[in-house]
Amino acid sequence: MIYVVIAFLWAAILLYILLGGADFGAGIIELFTSSKNKQYTRTTMYQAIGPVWEANHMWLIIAIVVLFVGFPEIYTTVSTHLHIPLVIMLFGIIARGTAFTFRNYDAVVDNMQKVYNKIFVYSSFVTPFFLGVIAASAVSGKIDTSAADFGAAYIFSWLNWFSVTVGFFTVAICGYLAAIFIIGETKDDASRIRFIRKAKQMNVAAGILGALVFWVAHSEGIPLNEWLFDSAIGVIALVAALLSLALLWYLLLKKGKVYIIRVLAGFQVTMILLAITLRHYPNIVILKGGKYLSLMEHAGQEKTIYSLGMALLLGSVFILPALFYLIYSFQKNKGQWH
Amino acid sequence: MDDFIAARSQMALSLGFHIVFSCIGMVMPFFMAVAHFYWLRTNDVVYRNITKAWSKGVAIFFATGAVSGTVLSFELGLLWPEFMKHAGPIFGMPFSLEGTAFFIEAIALGFFLYGWGRFNKWFHWFTGVVVGVSGLVSGILVVAANAWMNSPAGFDYVNGQYLNIDPIQAMFNDAWFSQALHMCIAAFVATGFAVAGIHALMILKKKNVRFHMQSFRIAAVFACVAALLQPLSGDISAKDVAKRQPAKLAAMEAHFHTEAAAPLIVGGIPDSKAKEVKYALKLPGMLSFMVHSDFQTPVTGLDKIPEQDQPPVAITHFAFQIMVGLGVLMLLISLCYFVAIWKKKSWLQHKWLLRLFVLATPMGFIAVEAGWTVTEVGRQPWIINGIMRTADAVTPMPGIVYSFYIFTAVYISLSLIVTFLLYRQIKMVDKLYDVSPTA
Numbered sequence: 001m002i003y004v005v006i007a008f009l010w011a012a013i014l015l016y017i018l019l020g021g022a023d024f025g026a027g028i029i030e031l032f033t034s035s036k037n038k039q040y041t042r043t044t045m046y047q048a049i050g051p052v053w054e055a056n057h058m059w060l061i062i063a064i065v066v067l068f069v070g071f072p073e074i075y076t077t078v079s080t081h082l083h084i085p086l087v088i089m090l091f092g093i094i095a096r097g098t099a100f101t102f103r104n105y106d107a108v109v110d111n112m113q114k115v116y117n118k119i120f121v122y123s124s125f126v127t128p129f130f131l132g133v134i135a136a137s138a139v140s141g142k143i144d145t146s147a148a149d150f151g152a153a154y155i156f157s158w159l160n161w162f163s164v165t166v167g168f169f170t171v172a173i174c175g176y177l178a179a180i181f182i183i184g185e186t187k188d189d190a191s192r193i194r195f196i197r198k199a200k201q202m203n204v205a206a207g208i209l210g211a212l213v214f215w216v217a218h219s220e221g222i223p224l225n226e227w228l229f230d231s232a233i234g235v236i237a238l239v240a241a242l243l244s245l246a247l248l249w250y251l252l253l254k255k256g257k258v259y260i261i262r263v264l265a266g267f268q269v270t271m272i273l274l275a276i277t278l279r280h281y282p283n284i285v286i287l288k289g290g291k292y293l294s295l296m297e298h299a300g301q302e303k304t305i306y307s308l309g310m311a312l313l314l315g316s317v318f319i320l321p322a323l324f325y326l327i328y329s330f331q332k333n334k335g336q337w338h
Numbered sequence: 339m340d341d342f343i344a345a346r347s348q349m350a351l352s353l354g355f356h357i358v359f360s361c362i363g364m365v366m367p368f369f370m371a372v373a374h375f376y377w378l379r380t381n382d383v384v385y386r387n388i389t390k391a392w393s394k395g396v397a398i399f400f401a402t403g404a405v406s407g408t409v410l411s412f413e414l415g416l417l418w419p420e421f422m423k424h425a426g427p428i429f430g431m432p433f434s435l436e437g438t439a440f441f442i443e444a445i446a447l448g449f450f451l452y453g454w455g456r457f458n459k460w461f462h463w464f465t466g467v468v469v470g471v472s473g474l475v476s477g478i479l480v481v482a483a484n485a486w487m488n489s490p491a492g493f494d495y496v497n498g499q500y501l502n503i504d505p506i507q508a509m510f511n512d513a514w515f516s517q518a519l520h521m522c523i524a525a526f527v528a529t530g531f532a533v534a535g536i537h538a539l540m541i542l543k544k545k546n547v548r549f550h551m552q553s554f555r556i557a558a559v560f561a562c563v564a565a566l567l568q569p570l571s572g573d574i575s576a577k578d579v580a581k582r583q584p585a586k587l588a589a590m591e592a593h594f595h596t597e598a599a600a601p602l603i604v605g606g607i608p609d610s611k612a613k614e615v616k617y618a619l620k621l622p623g624m625l626s627f628m629v630h631s632d633f634q635t636p637v638t639g640l641d642k643i644p645e646q647d648q649p650p651v652a653i654t655h656f657a658f659q660i661m662v663g664l665g666v667l668m669l670l671i672s673l674c675y676f677v678a679i680w681k682k683k684s685w686l687q688h689k690w691l692l693r694l695f696v697l698a699t700p701m702g703f704i705a706v707e708a709g710w711t712v713t714e715v716g717r718q719p720w721i722i723n724g725i726m727r728t729a730d731a732v733t734p735m736p737g738i739v740y741s742f743y744i745f746t747a748v749y750i751s752l753s754l755i756v757t758f759l760l761y762r763q764i765k766m767v768d769k770l771y772d773v774s775p776t777a
Contacts, residue, residue, distance in 0.1 A: 051452040054404060054444035058437070064411050065437045068422055069430025076423045079415030083735050090412055091748060094405045098752060101401035105394050106759055107766035154735055300427035300503070307505040308434050315438030322445045330452065 001309035006282070006295050008312045009066045014273055016059035018177065018266050021170075023049055023056045025178025027096065027124020028171060029198055030117075040191060042117075045178075046104065048185040051330045053100065055323055057093075062312075070308050073298045074285055078134075081143045081157045085130045092127030095119050125171060132170025136163040139280065140222055144288040165216045169209040173269060176202035180248075180265040184258035196252055203245075227279040234275040241271035344742040345417045345732050350714065351742070352410055354707055355749045359403030361706065363443075364477050365529035365560070366396045367450075367470030372556050374463050387771035388553050390454075391763065396469075397451055398759055402752065404444070417738070421721050421731035424500050428493050429486040431505035432479035439479060443472040477525065478518040485513035488713065489582050490722050516578040517713070520571045523564050524709060528702030530561025531668060535699025536764065538692040546768050558695065561702070562672035568665055573628070579716075580629040583723060584638035585647060586716035589654035591625055592618070593639045600625040600637035605659055608651045613641075615655075649718045657711035664705040671698055 026045040033041045049056070067075040079086060096119075103116035137143065137158040147153035179199035186192040217224035228234050248264040251257070280286065285293035299305055339347075370392045377385035411433075415422050449457070449465035456462075486492075492508025494501045537554035541547055580587045587593070592608035592615045593600060602625040606618020623633035630637070640648055671694050678685035685691050721728040732738075 051448040055448060058441040058444055061408060061411060062437050065433050068426040069434055072423045072426035075415050076419035080419045080733055083416055086412055086416060087741060090409045093408055097401050097405040101398055102759060105398050107762040303503050304427040304505055307431055311434035318438060319441045326445050326448050
C-alpha cells in the first residue's frame, strides 16, 4: 500500500505543477502582456480557467494531506525549517485566490478592478516562485536540522542562489504551460499568433533559466549533473523531453493540432519531474551533511498507510470521473484552430 | 507577547476566520438549492434571481474559505510541528477523506456556477446540492479530527510512544458525533440568521421587497428549525463533555468546588484566586440535573483537577455564557416566527418581527466563535487531551509574534474586502436583476 500512497503523492505533485502551474501561468502571462492586450488576455484566460481553477488547486491539498498523514516527520521538518518561504507562499495563495474571485464577483466594475488585477498578477508570480524555492531547498542539502543560530536554521536553508534560480525557473515553466494551454482557447488569428509568440518566449526563458540552474548548482556544489545523468532512466527522460520539445516547436510553426501540443508540453514537465525525483527515490528531502528523509523509512505505521491508501483510492473513484467530466464539458467546443 | 501565545493567537485567528467562511460555504448551497428548486418548479423568475444572487455570495465565500483552509493545513505544521509529527498518522483519516469531499465540492461548484444554460436543468440543480452535501461532509470530517484532540482514541500511549495506531478508531472517537452534530446545526443557525437578517433589513428599507421577502422566508425557516434543535444537541454535548473532560465542563460553568446538588451558575465574574463567582445567578441543583439528569448527584469541580491541568476559567466561562445566551435569544425569535407562521399570520405584517431578525444577524456567528473558544480554550493546557501539552507542541522557530501580526493584518483586510463586496452585491440587487415593479 505504501507504493499506492507514494504514487498518489507523486501524481498530486505532478498534477499540481501541470494544472495549478498553468493556472499561475495565466497571471504571469497577464503580467508580461502589453497593456493594450491585457483585457483580451484576461477575458480569454478567465473563460478558460474560471470553472476549473478551484479544482486545480486541490492537488496541493491532497499532496499536503498525504505528507502530514503518511510522512509526518518529512512534513514537520520541512515546515519547521522552511517556515518563512512557506508563509510567503501561503500569502500568495490567499492573495491570488481571493483577488481572482473578487474581480469576477464584484457587482460594481470600477477602479477596484485595477487593485484586484495588480494583486492577482503579482501573487501569480510570487506563489510559484516560492513553490520553486521550497522544492529546491528540500533537495539542495542546505537544511541544517542541528543549526543553533536563526540564520542557519531558518533563513539560509532557502535563501541561496540555487533555490532562487529554481524559483525563477518554476515561474517560467508556469508561464510556458499557460501560454501553450491558452493557444487553444483563442478565437482569432491575431491573438493566437500573439500567444504562440508568448509560448516561445516563455520556453526560451525556461531554457535559459534551466541552464542557469545547472550552472548555479555546479558552483554551489550541488551534484545536479550526477542526479540527472547518473541513471539511465533520468537520461532517457531528459532526451524524451528534448525530443518532444523539438516536435512541439515544429507543430507550433506548422499549426499542428492543439491537443497534441498541450500533451507534449505536459509530457516535458512530467519527464523533468520524473528525472529529478527518480534519482533520489525513495529519498524526498536531502538535509545538510548527507542525511536524508526517506519515503520508506519515515513513513507512518502500517495501518496508517493502509487506511490512507484506501482513502485515496476511494477518493479517486469519485474525483477523477467528476473532474474529467468537468474539464470535458467546458472544453467540448474548444481546442481547435478556429 | 511571547512566541507561544503568538502561535496560539495566530491559530485562533486563522480558525476563527475560516469557520465563518466554511459555515457559509456549507449551508448557503442548501438555501440556493431550495430557491433553485422553486424556480424550476414554479418558473417564478424571482427565485432564479435569488439563486443567482446567492450563488455569487457563495463563490466569494467559498474562495475565501478554500484559501484560508489551505493556509490551515500548512499552519498545523508551521506552528505545531511536534503535535503533527505524532498526531498526523493517528487523526489523519478524516483529513484524507475530507480532501476528497472538498475536491468534489470544488468540482461541483465549477459545474454549478458556470453551468447555467449549459446542462440539463435538473443535473445543474443536482450539482448545487452536491456542493452542499460535500461541504457538510467536509465539515463533519474536520470536526471529527478536532474531536480526537478532545477525546484521543485509536492508539496506545506507552512511555511517550504512540503505538498500535488505528486511524479508523481514532476517527470514530467518543466525541466526534456530539461535536459534529452541534457544529452542523450551529452552521445552519449562524448562516440562516445572518442571511435572514440581511434580507429583513432590506424589507424594512422597502427595497425590492418581493425578492427579499422570498429570500428571507427560505433562510428564516432553515435558521429557526436549526435554532430549535440546537438546545437538544447542546444537551448531548454537555453530558458528553462532563463525562470525558470534567475540567472543561468545570471551567465552562465556573464550577470551582465539587458538590452535590451542584448549582447552575449563570453569568457572573469568576475569580480563580478566591475560587468563587461574583455577581452570578445560581440555580440550585440545576447543573447536577443537566449533567446527570438528577438534582443530587455531585458534579466534579476544579478542585479535583491539579492546578497545572486546569484550563483558563474566566475565558471559558464567559465564552460559554455568550454562546448559551445567544442560543436562547435565537430560540425565542424562532418560537415567535413559528407562532407567526402557524397562529398569528398578522405578526408577519409587523415590523417588530423583522426588526428582531435584523438584530439577530450577527448572533449566530458570535455564538459559533464563542463555542469554538469554549472547546479550544477549555481543552488547555492540552493539545491532545491528557497526552500532549500545547506548550510542548509549538514550533522551535523564534519570531512567531511577527508572523501573528502579519496574519492579523491580512485577515483584517480580507474581512473588510469581503464585507465591501457583499455590500456591493446587495446594493446592486435591483440593477442586476430586473425585479418586477409590482413588488
